[in-house]
Amino acid sequence: MNMIEMKDIRKEYPLGETVVHALRGIDLSVQEGGFISIIGPSGSGKTTLLNIIGCIDTPTEGSVKIGGEDITSLDDKKLTNIRLFKVGFIFQTFNLIPVLNLLENVEFPLLLMKEHKLSKTDIRERAEKAIEEVGLKDFLDHRPAELSGGQRQRVAIARALVTNPQIVLADEPTANLDSETGAAILELMKHLNETEKTTFIFSTHDPDVLKYASQVVKIRDGHIESTGKPGRSLKTGKTRSKAHVGKAGSTGKRRR
Amino acid sequence: MALIARIAWRNIQRHRGKSLVIGIILFLGALIMTIGNGVVSGMERGLRDGIINRFTGQIVVISGRQEQDNVIFTPLGKDVQVITGYEKIKHALETSGYVDKFIPVGKGLTLVLNENGDVGYSLVLGVNFEEYQKMFMNNVKLVEGAFLNKDDRGILITSGNRKRFYDELDFWFMPEGVKLNDKNLTDEALKYKDRLDVKNDIVLMGSSMENTTMDLRLKVKGIVKYEYLDDYWKNFNIIDIESFREAFQYVTASDAAVNIPSYQRKLLETDNLDSLFEDNVVTKAGAGNKKYEIAELIGKRAARKKPGIDSGAYNIIFVKLKKGGSIEKSLRKLNDAFKAAGAEARAVPWGNAVGQLADLAMIMRGATIGFVMLIFFVAVIIIMNTLSMAALERVSEIGMMRAVGAQKSFISGMFFAETAVISSVFGGAGIIAGGICISILNLLHITTDNNILELLFGGNVLRPTLGFFDIMIGVIELAVVTVIAAAYPLTVARRITPLDAVTRD
């Protein structure tokens, strides 16, 4: 099943008198369980694309389906619920709640899930398990300010995964980390992708990072330039940017 | 929700400086508000108790024909209708079971005449003075001379009126046989002490519009002062009820027939008024020979009388209820009883009868609320500003919460909880501190002779009170301030989108 289906996505930002075309017609399908990297130079539209997938932003044109549900015309409340239940976010700047400790930060999205009526112990258990998976068991009561950048990003990963989302989105998750720590974070994400079967989509402008990806979507100027496996020469798009990427090992096929 | 409370509480601690600024403002606001409300409540109660105990009682009975309930300070001293069928009313009051005491009085505006032809005026209360003093806690204090004893005819002039008469008519009224006391003279009077035109009696003329009236010479028995609210009540000179009835012609033929001896006595005491007033007097009290025809005069009056005005003629009855009696219930019962007895009378609450004086407390409360609102307005602006800044400082944090799945309502809740906690902690402390201040103010027993302060204090002593009602008002005011102050920052915070959590290069 296609986890994500995007059809002819366009995004325009008004900028004074002119209009910025951030995305100029993106067709993208992502299968369940992939570890997909979106790569492109700064300003190419990576963040915009991830925001639209993550229901943080809405496209000017085109349709987006997540897990089969069309999200293009949902209201703020419903979009928020999709973000809560179906999507996990990892930000470039980690973005934790400063007044909550590590455990509470990871519990946060679970506590927002009023309609799931999770018990306190359930929440605690799930949060502790997620924290254990990112290797921070010993820091449960630390506040974000007491943690290093890498540790914070691990907390963010635990928070993104604790809700068992269908997709985890990470916009340049390693940009603010040194390369060693960045590599460790990606190793962790890759590991979780394999063990939890969660679909990961992350953006980067660092070609070094590509080796972790099962699929690479290369974008430039709001177009998908090519899709494919890392290491190989990426196929190039012609008129409209189209891509279909899938599980680790599957090919970036169905290009027209 | 526990999560919101936890985050709010920790944010308060984290942004201690801001929380403290907002907190202190709210504390001061609540403190001033509480003290203000307490003082006004004390004033309100003091005024109410003072007026009820010392001037009107809880209920005032007036004629059923009286249009305005406001009978004490009637505009332009307009006449108050005569109560007819006093016997029936008296019976209803005596048998009611909830009335403690009552006193019927006559109230009216008289002209004050002098040789120069200048005309002054005076409000008078015609009362049985001994009963009046008993009913109203000896509120009338003697300055010079003596009080009116039983069966005495005469007038008690207030020192306020004496001063006014001096200013307007150039008389200085003194009780007979009393020496001038420098202490009691006004500055002006003291200056011309040697040339002071001292008078021991006063000539009044009932200025009724409807009845014929009569001039009346009365001995000045005493100069008095009201112990409470003299500034307001000093306009009322007190005369015996008999003289009042004569001045206002509250008599019928039969009545007069019985009373001829007293009339005669009265009229015979009257000096040569003719020479004083010449032709400008409606009814001349008598010719200089003191031998005019009383019967003829009475006959004339009787013919002009409105029907039904009887010997027990009064126009106001002040009624005090037994302890704990409800004014409202008693009013209803009294009015029913009057109706059943066929008495043409109406019982009204004291506040209606004294009109603007009762409103004074309301005005003061309004002013206090206005002042408190002004303080809170400033507070609201500062709090609004501080909170909006706080919202803007936390844009990426709030955006992240939204991105992770927090609804707008969660963000509002979090912001509101922060403000509400600060407001209830500091504002609550302010209210408690205000309560303590009020207790201290009570203990200090601050007294005053100043008329304006006396009014503010609701008596001679500052006795602020803080009842449940005042505290509730305080809490409500605080809540309103909190909501208003938080409203704008809340919309700022709600407008933060998940996109704000995303860094762009």
Ligand SMILES: Nc1ncnc2c1ncn2[C@@H]1O[C@H](COP(=O)(O)OP(=O)(O)O)[C@@H](O)[C@H]1O
């Ligand atoms: N809010 C915005 N207003 C105007 N232009 C924007 C806005 N967000 C992004 N853009 C523009 O859209 C294009 C794509 O931006 P973005 O998606 O952030 O690229 P990337 O993440 O690849 O650097 C850029 O030209 C950027 O300037």
Ligand SMILES: [Mg+2]
């Ligand atoms: Mg970007």
